[in-house]
Amino acid sequence: MYPSDLKYTKEHEWIRIEGEQAHVGITDYAQKQLGDVVYLELPDVGRMVKKGDVFGTIESVKAVSELYSPVSGEVTEVNTRLAEKPEAVNTDPHGSWMIVVKVGDSGETSDLLDATQYGELTK
Amino acid sequence: MGARMVSFGGWDMPVEYSGIVDEHLAVRSRAGLFDVSHMGEIEIAGADALKAVQHITSNDAGKLAIHQIQYSALTTPQGTFVDDVLTYKLADEHFMLVVNASNIMKDFNWISEQITGLGDVAAVNTSSRYALMALQGPAARDVLQTLTGVDLAEIKYYWFTTGEVANVRCTISRTGYTGEDGFEVFSPPGSAERVWDAILQAGRSAGVVPAGLGARDTLRLEASMRLYGNDMDETTTVVEADLGWIVGWKKTEFLGLDVLQKQKAEGAPRKLVGFEMMERAIARHGYDVYIDDVKSGVVTSGTQTPFLKKAIGMAYVPVDSTKPDTEIQVDVRGRRARGRVVPMPFYKRAK
Numbered sequence: 001m002y003p004s005d006l007k008y009t010k011e012h013e014w015i016r017i018e019g020e021q022a023h024v025g026i027t028d029y030a031q032k033q034l035g036d037v038v039y040l041e042l043p044d045v046g047r048m049v050k051k052g053d054v055f056g057t058i059e060s061v062k063a064v065s066e067l068y069s070p071v072s073g074e075v076t077e078v079n080t081r082l083a084e085k086p087e088a089v090n091t092d093p094h095g096s097w098m099i100v101v102k103v104g105d106s107g108e109t110s111d112l113l114d115a116t117q118y119g120e121l122t123k
Numbered sequence: 124m125g126a127r128m129v130s131f132g133g134w135d136m137p138v139e140y141s142g143i144v145d146e147h148l149a150v151r152s153r154a155g156l157f158d159v160s161h162m163g164e165i166e167i168a169g170a171d172a173l174k175a176v177q178h179i180t181s182n183d184a185g186k187l188a189i190h191q192i193q194y195s196a197l198t199t200p201q202g203t204f205v206d207d208v209l210t211y212k213l214a215d216e217h218f219m220l221v222v223n224a225s226n227i228m229k230d231f232n233w234i235s236e237q238i239t240g241l242g243d244v245a246a247v248n249t250s251s252r253y254a255l256m257a258l259q260g261p262a263a264r265d266v267l268q269t270l271t272g273v274d275l276a277e278i279k280y281y282w283f284t285t286g287e288v289a290n291v292r293c294t295i296s297r298t299g300y301t302g303e304d305g306f307e308v309f310s311p312p313g314s315a316e317r318v319w320d321a322i323l324q325a326g327r328s329a330g331v332v333p334a335g336l337g338a339r340d341t342l343r344l345e346a347s348m349r350l351y352g353n354d355m356d357e358t359t360t361v362v363e364a365d366l367g368w369i370v371g372w373k374k375t376e377f378l379g380l381d382v383l384q385k386q387k388a389e390g391a392p393r394k395l396v397g398f399e400m401m402e403r404a405i406a407r408h409g410y411d412v413y414i415d416d417v418k419s420g421v422v423t424s425g426t427q428t429p430f431l432k433k434a435i436g437m438a439y440v441p442v443d444s445t446k447p448d449t450e451i452q453v454d455v456r457g458r459r460a461r462g463r464v465v466p467m468p469f470y471k472r473a474k
Contacts, residue, residue: 035337036144038427039405057456059405061143061426062337064456090142 001119002027003094007070007109008118014094015070017109022071023097026058029122031093034060040086042098047075051108055099058089071108073101137335146338147429150301154260155334156322159300159307160315163227163250165234168217171242176218179237179378180210181361183371187212192281192296194369197222197230202360202379202386206230207351209298211283219249223351237378254315258322258331259305259342261472266326267306271295275306289321300339302346302470344435345428347397347468353408354395354423354437362386363439365395365467393420393439397467398451400434404460406453412438413452413459419444422453428469435469436462 006014012030016023031037039059049055049069056067077100082088089096103109113121137158140146149155167175176184182195189212197205197220206226211219222230231248238244258267268275273286273295283296294309310318323331340350349355355364362370362383370383400406406425411418425436440451447466452459 035139036142036429039403059427061341061429062138064405064407 002115004115006094007112007114008121009068009070009112010121011068011070012122013068013070015109015112016097017071017103020102021076022073022101022103024055024070024099024101025095025097026067026089026093027118027122028093030065031090034058034063034065036061037086037089040083040089040098042078042080042083043075045075045078049073049075049101058086067098069099069101070112071101071103073104076100076102137333139335139337140333143335143337143341144429146332146334147341149330149332150260150303150334150338150342151430152261153330153332154258154262154266154303154305154326155301155332155338156319156326157257157259157334157336157339158254158315158319159257159339160254160312161224162255163222163224163230163248164253164309165220165222165227165231165246166213166217166249167220167234167238167244167246169242169244170216171244172216172218175238175241175244175246176210176220177371177374177377178241179234180208180220181370181377181379181383182210183374184210184212184218185374186371189214190282190284192283192298194281196361196366196369197233198361198377198379199357200378200382202362202382203357204351204355204359204361204364205233205357207349207355211296221255225352252311253309254312254318255307255309256315256319256322257299257301257305257307258326259299259301259334260303260331262326262329262331263303263305266322266329266331267295267308269325270321278306280304289318291318293318300346300348301342302348302468303342303472341426341428344424344426344437345430345468345470347437347470349395349437350424359395359439360386360391363391363393363395390442392442394442394445395423395437395439396445396464397435397437397469398453398462399436399465399469400453400460400462401450402460403434404453404455404458405434406436406438406455406460406462411454412440413454414440414444414449416452419451425453431470433469434462435465437467440464
């Protein structure tokens with residue numbers, strides 16, 4: 001059920017790496033845990049994030065959760081349209097990217113999970 | 124049922140079924156069915172039962188007719204809340220207090236202690252004898268009516284009666300915690316599933332959905348109903364919680380009356396107010412409130428509400444900052460976000 005072209009983290013983010021560009025969002029499992037998403041706080045373009053850093057905040061009706069970057073690099077794009085309609089995270093989690101990170105060190109993606117491993121983790 | 128469950132006070136509780144927003148809107152437009160069996164019941168009986176209830180609660184139970192209900196506070200001698208309760212008058216010498224789940228044993232011990240020596244009266248914790256379901260929303264009456272011979276139109280707001288629901292002997296009260304019309308049905312625990320299934324079945328065509336604790340919380344907040352442990356507790360008085368209307372001011376005595384009278388006359392140092400955010404940010408329980416850059420209070424409840432589609436909340440603020448439109452700032456995880464005091468209730472249903 002998890003798209004095989006994405007990689008995943010134990011913190012329930014997904015990442016799609018294409019060359020130097022990495023789109024980042026949260027997984028279907030994460031959106032189900034959160035419930036109805038009502039607010040999304042994203043960083044400014046140009047911000048440098050380190051792997052494991054908090055890059056934003058997501059809020060549902062009942063809870064606040066932090067968003068962790070799966071990789072290090074510069075934030076080159078921010079999905080401001082998603083921030084205006086954050087409920088899309090519930091309806092299309094794997095299509096709702098939040099930021100694009102320009103990936104530096106490719107070695108640090110080696111511990112990301114593939115779809116099968118992530119599926120096992122969230123069973 | 125596909126419910127997301129959480130353990131609460133020994134009960135497995137459904138937080139949400141189809142989603143908080145979906146359930147919340149269903150209750151505002153159709154109806155939702157809540158399992159609130161975790162609520163407690165403490166019965167007080169004996170020739171001196173009224174005297175005892177009058178001593179331990181703030182509202183004037185002397186005004187109650189048999190089958191009538193009132194919202195009240197179980198008070199400390201300091202006028203603060205041991206709990207907030209609904210007082211049901213079952214008979215002249217028999218009352219039932221419906222209390223919060225997490226307070227059942229505390230309340231029961233407190234009541235037992237306070238009524239000792241008041242004469243012919245005893246308190247019994249009857250919580251295990253009742254399951255409790257709440258059917259709430261504009262369709263509630265028509266749906267429930269198909270399952271009972273009781274004429275529900277005859278039950279006025281905050282009154283109750285006994286009768287059969289789906290052939291199960293129940294107490295039916297016109298009460299709720301959502302701001303909508305609705306009923307709460309007390310059944311024997313062994314028959315609760317039958318009543319639950321019957322109501323959902325009967326309500327299917329009207330769009331009745333099962334609803335969880337998540338929607339219950341957002342609904343009650345929109346309706347400005349207080350939640351014990353969030354909006355008031357043993358450190359806040361009834362006057363500070365802006366619930367002067369549940370004080371029987373003409374009563375000669377109850378625990379904490381002198382403190383409350385003094386606060387009423389001289390003003391309390393702080394008061395619970397409603398607020399809404401003026402920028403995109405959600406204030407939540409425990410966040411600090413600043414007024415003119417001075418830390419002045421704390422948010423007791425707050426969320427983004429599904430029906431009003433606003434970030435609203437309640438907070439204790441100094442009494443000179445309680446006027447509507449007073450600007451406040453809420454510390455939302457390190458960022459000061461602007462809000463303003465607004466009158467409560469946030470939501471009031473059209474009659």
